[in-house]
Amino acid sequence: MPAMTEPKLMSGNANKPLAQAIARRMSMHRGMSVGLVDARVERFNDQEIFVEVYENVRGEDMYVIQPTSNPANDNLMELLIMTDALRRSSAARITAVIPYFGYARQDRRTKARTPISAKLVANLLTEAGVDRVLTLDLHATQIQGFFDIPVDNLYAAPVFALDVLHHFKGQLEDVMVISPDVGGVARARELAKRIGAPLAIVDKRREKAGEVAGMTVIGDVTGKKCIIVDDICDTAGTLCKAAETLMEAGATEVHSYITHGVLSGPAVERVSNSVMKSLVITDSIQPTEEVLGCKNIRIVPTAPMFAQAILNTWSGTSVSSLFETDTLTPIYEGMYSRG
Known part of the structure; x- marks a missing residue:
């Protein structure tokens, strides 16, 4: 079923330059300006995270771009709280775009009395209100099975x-x-x-x-x-x-x-x-x-690939087509020429 609204992007503080690059790339594809949703993701003096979304997102298809890299705990909490803010603002669908999925190295119990932190993170994201996940080169591909929501794992x-x-x-x-x-x-x-x-x-x-x-x-x-x-x-x-x-x-x-x-x-x-x-x-x-x-x-850069993946998700077309070098060649035009 064709999408009725334009995709909307939101970014935390983990990798703003990548989020902006994805927005620019999507603007080229759409032939119209695609920007980041106007919001603030800040900290109180005691380092509690506060999120406020300044735009109406009711009924929107939201894409929250936030790798959970160092500092992993802060960036993960930002992602969870941004998701909660969007869910409570009646966003229709929330896709967590996580270019680097932190805690992925803890995907199994290697010895007694150790956690499976990747599964815990999957539960946290789902409970916060994430509807689907878009990520890149998961450390262990079985982590996709830790989620009860769709997970698209792109490949570098x-x-x-x-x-x-x-x-x-x-x-x-x-x-x-x-x-x-x-x-x-x-x-x-x-x-x-x-x-x-x-x-x-x-x-x-x-x-x-x-x-x-x-x-x-x-x-x-x-x-x-x-x-x-x-x-x-x-x-x-x-x-x-x-x-x-x-x-x-x-x-x-x-x-x-x-x-x-x-x-x-x-x-x-x-x-x-x-x-x-x-x-x-x-x-x-x-x-x-x-x-x-x-x-x-x-x-x-990964922005060309993520921008196309977001557009494919939004329009309901194949994301797995981006697994092929031939598909990515025109997306990366100018960087790598044939011949």
């Missing part, structure tokens, strides 16, 4: 494939895709299939959490330009160690394509001093000044 792989095909044009026969651990093989294989490259694995052993005892390369990377693929880069310790291991195994260059650049603590310094020639991340998390100033970190 088709955008990364466009970027690789553009930046490694004429060198693709030398490219090899690397999974930084056994658990990430499916994600790495997806990119390898899209660009027609072989696949290798870096197997790591941990003595304790956060510390890598040793790494072994499974596959021959001699003379290859290696591309490490993963969904999250936090402190970058494992990533930089994997790059060193690949160079020692005979790789000529190491590049990394990581969806979510958490980049906490010493991460940027480690990447800057690493043997990696480049780290490519998306803007799912708002980059800090330190990240923007790092010479070997490059950022790929």
Whole structure:
């Protein structure tokens, strides 16, 4: 059934530049101005969050853009309270657009007496009044099943494939895709299939959490330009160690394509001093000044993909079409040209 009203966007404080970029992109598609709903998301002196929506949203199709990145708890509470404000203002449908879904790494009980925080967050969002979720590269795809509402999980792989095909044009026969651990093989294989490259694995052993005892390369990377693929880069310790291991195994260059650049603590310094020639991340998390100033970190925009996904959701057309590189090529026109 065709939508009767225009989609309306609202943003918290987690990643305003991305929300504004999505609005600009949607304006191009719609041929009319699409802006963010006029609202304030502020804090009282004791850091309680207060939300006030200045526009009428009764009967509207609302899209709340808010990654739950650092500070995760503050950004999650902003999302919940914005949702509650919209629900109590009689919005017809509320879609939480969560480019980076925090707490996704706690998706199962790995030992006794531990939480499944991703399920708790899913319950909180649903109880707050979210009708559907739009996210990008969930750390564990089974998290979609934690929700009793529709969840559309977009993938960075088709955008990364466009970027690789553009930046490694004429060198693709030398490219090899690397999974930084056994658990990430499916994600790495997806990119390898899209660009027609072989696949290798870096197997790591941990003595304790956060510390890598040793790494072994499974596959021959001699003379290859290696591309490490993963969904999250936090402190970058494992990533930089994997790059060193690949160079020692005979790789000529190491590049990394990581969806979510958490980049906490010493991460940027480690990447800057690493043997990696480049780290490519998306803007799912708002980059800090330190990240923007790092010479070997490059950022790929997600606004074109999210804008199209929102428009497809609003109009009732397929979101899964955005899983294909061919579909995204015209959406990213100007950035990556064919041929």
